[in-house]
Amino acid sequence: MVDIATRVYNHKWKIDPIVRSLIDTDFYKLLMCQSVFRNKRDTQVTFSLINRSKSIRLADLIDEGELREQLDHVRSLSLTRGESTWLRGNTFYGKRQMFRPDFMEWFENLRLPPYHLEKIDGQYELTFEGTWPEVMLWEIPALSILMELRSRAVTGDMGRFELQVLYARAMTRVWEKVEKLQPLQGVKIADFGTRRRHSYLWQDWCVQAMTEGLGDSFAGTSNCLIAMKRDMEAVGTNAHELPMVYAALAENDTALRQSPYDVLADWHEEHEGNLRIILPDTYGTKGFLSGAPDWLAGWTGIRIDSGDPATGAETAIKWWTERGEDPTQKLVIFSDGLDTDKIIELHSQFAGRVRTSFGWGTLLTNDFRGLTENNALAPFSIVCKAVEANGRPTVKLSDNPNKAMGPADEVARYKRVFGVGEQVAMDVVV
Amino acid sequence: MVDIATRVYNHKWKIDPIVRSLIDTDFYKLLMCQSVFRNKRDTQVTFSLINRSKSIRLADLIDEGELREQLDHVRSLSLTRGESTWLRGNTFYGKRQMFRPDFMEWFENLRLPPYHLEKIDGQYELTFEGTWPEVMLWEIPALSILMELRSRAVTGDMGRFELQVLYARAMTRVWEKVEKLQPLQGVKIADFGTRRRHSYLWQDWCVQAMTEGLGDSFAGTSNCLIAMKRDMEAVGTNAHELPMVYAALAENDTALRQSPYDVLADWHEEHEGNLRIILPDTYGTKGFLSGAPDWLAGWTGIRIDSGDPATGAETAIKWWTERGEDPTQKLVIFSDGLDTDKIIELHSQFAGRVRTSFGWGTLLTNDFRGLTENNALAPFSIVCKAVEANGRPTVKLSDNPNKAMGPADEVARYKRVFGVGEQVAMDVVV
Numbered sequence: 056m057v058d059i060a061t062r063v064y065n066h067k068w069k070i071d072p073i074v075r076s077l078i079d080t081d082f083y084k085l086l087m088c089q090s091v092f093r094n095k096r097d098t099q100v101t102f103s104l105i106n107r108s109k110s111i112r113l114a115d116l117i118d119e120g121e122l123r124e125q126l127d128h129v130r131s132l133s134l135t136r137g138e139s140t141w142l143r144g145n146t147f148y149g150k151r152q153m154f155r156p157d158f159m160e161w162f163e164n165l166r167l168p169p170y171h172l173e174k175i176d177g178q179y180e181l182t183f184e185g186t187w188p189e190v191m192l193w194e195i196p197a198l199s200i201l202m203e204l205r206s207r208a209v210t211g212d213m214g215r216f217e218l219q220v221l222y223a224r225a226m227t228r229v230w231e232k233v234e235k236l237q238p239l240q241g242v243k244i245a246d247f248g249t250r251r252r253h254s255y256l257w258q259d260w261c262v263q264a265m266t267e268g269l270g271d272s273f274a275g276t277s278n279c280l281i282a283m284k285r286d287m288e289a290v291g292t293n294a295h296e297l298p299m300v301y302a303a304l305a306e307n308d309t310a311l312r313q314s315p316y317d318v319l320a321d322w323h324e325e326h327e328g329n330l331r332i333i334l335p336d337t338y339g340t341k342g343f344l345s346g347a348p349d350w351l352a353g354w355t356g357i358r359i360d361s362g363d364p365a366t367g368a369e370t371a372i373k374w375w376t377e378r379g380e381d382p383t384q385k386l387v388i389f390s391d392g393l394d395t396d397k398i399i400e401l402h403s404q405f406a407g408r409v410r411t412s413f414g415w416g417t418l419l420t421n422d423f424r425g426l427t428e429n430n431a432l433a434p435f436s437i438v439c440k441a442v443e444a445n446g447r448p449t450v451k452l453s454d455n456p457n458k459a460m461g462p463a464d465e466v467a468r469y470k471r472v473f474g475v476g477e478q479v480a481m482d483v484v485v
Numbered sequence: 486m487v488d489i490a491t492r493v494y495n496h497k498w499k500i501d502p503i504v505r506s507l508i509d510t511d512f513y514k515l516l517m518c519q520s521v522f523r524n525k526r527d528t529q530v531t532f533s534l535i536n537r538s539k540s541i542r543l544a545d546l547i548d549e550g551e552l553r554e555q556l557d558h559v560r561s562l563s564l565t566r567g568e569s570t571w572l573r574g575n576t577f578y579g580k581r582q583m584f585r586p587d588f589m590e591w592f593e594n595l596r597l598p599p600y601h602l603e604k605i606d607g608q609y610e611l612t613f614e615g616t617w618p619e620v621m622l623w624e625i626p627a628l629s630i631l632m633e634l635r636s637r638a639v640t641g642d643m644g645r646f647e648l649q650v651l652y653a654r655a656m657t658r659v660w661e662k663v664e665k666l667q668p669l670q671g672v673k674i675a676d677f678g679t680r681r682r683h684s685y686l687w688q689d690w691c692v693q694a695m696t697e698g699l700g701d702s703f704a705g706t707s708n709c710l711i712a713m714k715r716d717m718e719a720v721g722t723n724a725h726e727l728p729m730v731y732a733a734l735a736e737n738d739t740a741l742r743q744s745p746y747d748v749l750a751d752w753h754e755e756h757e758g759n760l761r762i763i764l765p766d767t768y769g770t771k772g773f774l775s776g777a778p779d780w781l782a783g784w785t786g787i788r789i790d791s792g793d794p795a796t797g798a799e800t801a802i803k804w805w806t807e808r809g810e811d812p813t814q815k816l817v818i819f820s821d822g823l824d825t826d827k828i829i830e831l832h833s834q835f836a837g838r839v840r841t842s843f844g845w846g847t848l849l850t851n852d853f854r855g856l857t858e859n860n861a862l863a864p865f866s867i868v869c870k871a872v873e874a875n876g877r878p879t880v881k882l883s884d885n886p887n888k889a890m891g892p893a894d895e896v897a898r899y900k901r902v903f904g905v906g907e908q909v910a911m912d913v914v915v
Contacts, residue, residue, distance in 0.1 A: 214697070216693060216694070216697045217697070219656065220656060220657070220660045220694075223652070223653040223654075223656035223657050223660070224653075224657045224660070226650060226653035227650070227653045227654045227657045230650045230653070230654070263646060264650075267644070267646045267647070
């Protein structure tokens with residue numbers, strides 16, 4: 056029996072929106088947004104989309120009109136009453152009223168600022184300018200729109216049956232990954248896959264697979280909308296954009312050297328417990344840890360997001376030990392390019408030595424490798440970063456030079472200031 | 486948006502019927518039924534369900550009330566106007582009016598006769614008695630009901646998500662089989678999987694997978710309902726029940742020895758071309774072929790349904806050659822326990838020497854091996870056969886003693902009459 060009402064309802068959409076909610080974003084964006092709202096509200100920033108996989112010519116794949124429609128749709132969104140209630144009333148990391156009334160009031164009135172879009176050499180130049188707290192909320196929707204428009208461009212040519220087989224295979228693959236992880240005792244894995252997901256519906260399915268298959272080992276999702284709808288934990292702490300913008304704002308080399316610690320000092324004042332997670336790699340993990348104030352060693356854990364993850368964890372364990380901390384009480388969160396084998400390997404390698412947790416991203420929510428002709432749905436590496444703050448360029452070094460960003464002269468200056476020497480280059484897959 | 490009408494509509498069903506049409510059956514049953522209607526209409530027969538896989542205790546798995554409901558539902562069915570129109574008006578094997586007006590009139594008025602059901606030692610004893618043309622039409626619905634009730638018993642305990650993963654895996658498996666067959670030049674494969682299908686919907690999906698993936702290499706389905714709905718060829722010729730009943734009716738050993746040829750003489754009169762396919766193994770292929778009249782060598786082909794298939798085909802090629810026929814013009818249909826590897830092997834082995842075609846059954850429409858705990862959905866070997874005709878027991882020898890049927894003394898007599906010596910026993914998987 057055809058459901059005429061649903062059919063007519065579906066026809067009414069001018070577009071099929073990819074992002075239907077302002078909280079279809081990573082939880083840490085909201086935490087950081089509140090922090091920025093408190094501490095650096097008037098900073099003028101520019102965020103820019105950067106496709107590291109130049110071979111994927113997004114502007115050839117994705118129609119500009121469709122992209123504009125999707126971006127315009129996001130600009131029409133505001134927080135719904137239910138979303139606001141959830142953010143105000145829900146417990147996050149065991150804490151009530153994580154989001155303060157002044158921030159919530161600002162958020163409830165927020166519309167995302169304009170975007171600037173140009174086609175250059177087969178790629179889209181997509182930039183956002185304005186005050187930091189509003190511009191920063193473009194990052195995740197911009198990425199997930201581009202990812203999903205690419206998925207739609209590829210699947211648009213496929214027949215109903217081909218699509219069914221495609222998703223059957225993708226489901227089977229995800230489920231086999233889940234089964235591979237089931238034997239791991241006490242492992243904690245969260246979904247960090249919003250930004251480079253195949254699609255919203257697909258991410259939602261993957262999260263359900265994790266819930267069903269991993270039970271207590273599934274620690275939650277970084278996606279607030281899914282966390283709300285599925286009644287699960289929203290997880291995430293902070294990201295490189297904080298030290299990158301703080302660093303760009305530094306007036307001289309001394310202030311620059313201090314800036315990553317200023318970020319965490321502001322964070323320290325606001326958060327406790329499992330939200331006190333150090334992200335040490337923005338300007339080199341080694342230098343960051345050796346120069347860190349002692350109160351930082353008292354933080355709960357560390358997130359390893361570039362470089363060789365085992366080396367990163369060993370560095371942290373050594374550092375904690377040197378600072379008189381007990382590593383077995385500390386948490387190491389791995390979040391860089393994870394897939395099952397790497398999770399299994401790291402879990403067994405560090406079991407008993409340190410608490411571990413895994414933020415599984417692209418290869419959870421977008422592993423369609425080999426499932427289409429020409430591998431047209433393989434994930435690729437796209438980011439949306441703060442490139443300027445109050446007129447100054449930002450810089451990221453990271454523990455992998457292939458993830459470095461910024462003008463060459465500034466990169467050189469940062470390397471000098473932070474004492475970063477030779478680094479090991481690693482492929483960036485996703 | 487919930488489709489209330491559909492939800493209410495679904496609630497209205499007292500049961501969810503498994504067999505919803507009298508033509509949800511194998512095409513060859515209808516061809517044979519017409520032949521029986523013409524030649525042996527008043528023969529009294531008993532058909533009986535035989536579960537060769539004793540370890541599957543069907544009566545423990547399947548509720549007797551549910552089984553009766555399903556069987557009762559089949560007895561409430563009659564040919565719809567659309568089904569009748571299709572049978573009368575469609576072209577089968579290139580021929581119009583395959584079903585004659587007198588047969589169609591009879592069929593249009595048919596309701597299936599009563600069944601007799603008892604539970605014995607964990608199994609169901611299910612028998613059907615009456616005139617041959619009506620009783621014989623119970624075979625396929627009875628088998629597909631038992632198969633699907635078993636599937637439902639196993640899947641009934643599974644969650645919505647588990648089910649989705651189960652079918653995703655099963656779909657992936659079928660599609661990988663299809664892809665494995667795609668490179669075969671000029672292969673012809675038909676769906677023969679109605680009787681032991683996982684479910685009706687699943688068979689229908691498998692047929693669509695074959696259509697989509699194999700194009701012209703997919704020769705059609707034996708299932709009339711699917712053939713009608715999907716606008717494809719309905720295929721199949723004849724089965725062991727004809728020689729088994731003809732043999733049981735034979736008054737003496739001479740008549741018995743002659744009976745398999747009588748069957749084909751009746752068939753010869755009615756059909757031509759690709760419907761003239763010899764099924765030689767009921768009482769041993771070797772003896773059947775060596776004693777066959779010359780006009781049989783002029784038939785289009787042979788179907789190999791037991792014993793080693795390559796040996797069977799070689800025997801046929803030798804026989805045709807001896808009778809002055811050109812084997813390259815002949816058709817060998819393989820239909821016993823096929824799966825992709827066997828199809829690929831036989832296709833390459835006989836390419837250029839004889840035309841081949843494959844009737845792919847259980848491992849097309851019911852390959853859920855290893856997909857559930859305790860392998861609870863693995864296919865098993867169940868048949869529904871004529872066991873008596875006009876009060877006399879039937880006998881089947883076949884080319885595999887594990888497929889033999891009938892009382893021991895009669896089996897011995899048939900072996901003597903048909904000169905069947907030592908046979909190679911082969912496992913019967915499905």
